Amino acid sequence: MSQLVFATSNAHKTEEVAAILGGDWQVEDLRAHPSVTLDEETGDTFEANAIIKAVSGSRAVPGLLVLADDSGLEVDALGGAPGVRSARYAGDNANAADNRAKLKTELAKLPQDGPFPGRFQCCMVLARDGVVLHVTQSSVEGRLLTQEEGAGGFGYDALFIPEGFTETFGVLPAETKNQLSHRARALAAMKEQLASLA
Ligand code: ITT
Numbered sequence: 001m002s003q004l005v006f007a008t009s010n011a012h013k014t015e016e017v018a019a020i021l022g023g024d025w026q027v028e029d030l031r032a033h034p035s036v037t038l039d040e041e042t043g044d045t046f047e048a049n050a051i052i053k054a055v056s057g058s059r060a061v062p063g064l065l066v067l068a069d070d071s072g073l074e075v076d077a078l079g080g081a082p083g084v085r086s087a088r089y090a091g092d093n094a095n096a097a098d099n100r101a102k103l104k105t106e107l108a109k110l111p112q113d114g115p116f117p118g119r120f121q122c123c124m125v126l127a128r129d130g131v132v133l134h135v136t137q138s139s140v141e142g143r144l145l146t147q148e149e150g151a152g153g154f155g156y157d158a159l160f161i162p163e164g165f166t167e168t169f170g171v172l173p174a175e176t177k178n179q180l181s182h183r184a185r186a187l188a189a190m191k192e193q194l195a196s197l198a
Pocket residue numbers: 007008009010013041069070071072073086087096099120153154155156157181183
C-alpha cells in the first residue's frame with residue numbers, strides 16, 4: 001500500500017478521499033501528523049489555497065507525498081459566494097451549521113424563488129518536499145435549497161442537489177456522492193499522476 005498524507009483537518013474530506021482512492025492507498029490526514037501546521041489560507045482562489053496547504057504540508061513531512069484539497073460552494077445569485085470563504089462564511093470561527101444558517105439567510109433575501117443554481121468546486125494539489133507535482137480542479141453543478149434535507153455528508157451537503165438528481169447530498173448515499181462530486185472528479189483527474197508515483 002502506498003502512503004499519502006492528506007493535508008486537511010476536515011475528517012469528512014479524508015473519509016471521502018480514502019473511499020474514492022480505495023485500498024491501494026493508505027490515506028493519513030493531519031490527525032496522524034499532529035506536529036504539522038499548515039500556512040494560513042491567504043489566497044483568493046481555490047488553487048492558491050490548495051497550493052499553500054500542499055506546499056507547507058509537504059515541507060513538514062520530508063519525502064512523503066502530500067495531497068491538499070481546497071473546495072467550496074458557489075451560488076450564482078450571490079455572485080459566487082461563499083466561494084473561497086465557504087469554511088468561514090459566517091465568521092472566522094464559524095462551524096458548518098453557522099455557515100448553512102448564513103447561506104439560508106442570504107438566499108432568503110433574494111427577490112427570486114429557489115432552488116438557486118450553483119456548484120461545488122474542488123482544487124487538488126499534489127506536492128512533495130515543497131514542490132508542486134500536479135494540480136487538478138473540478139466541479140459539480142447543482143441547485144441550492146433554502147431548507148436542509150438529510151443528515152448525511154458535511155458542510156453545505158444538506159442544501160445542495162446535484163444536477164440529474166432530486167435529492168440533496170445529505171440524502172443521497174455516500175457512494176453516489178463519491179462517484180460524481182467535485183472532490184471525486186478532481187481526484188479522478190489526479191489518479192494517473194498518483195499511480196505513477198505510487
Ligand atoms: P481543510 O482546509 O483543513 O482541508 P476545511 O473544511 O477548512 O478543511 P476548505 O478550506 O477547503 O476546507 O473549506 C471548504 C469548505 O467548503 C468546507 O468547510 C465546507 O463548508 C465546504 N465544502 C467543501 N466541500 C464540500 C462538500 O463535499 N460538501 C459540503 N460542503 C463542502
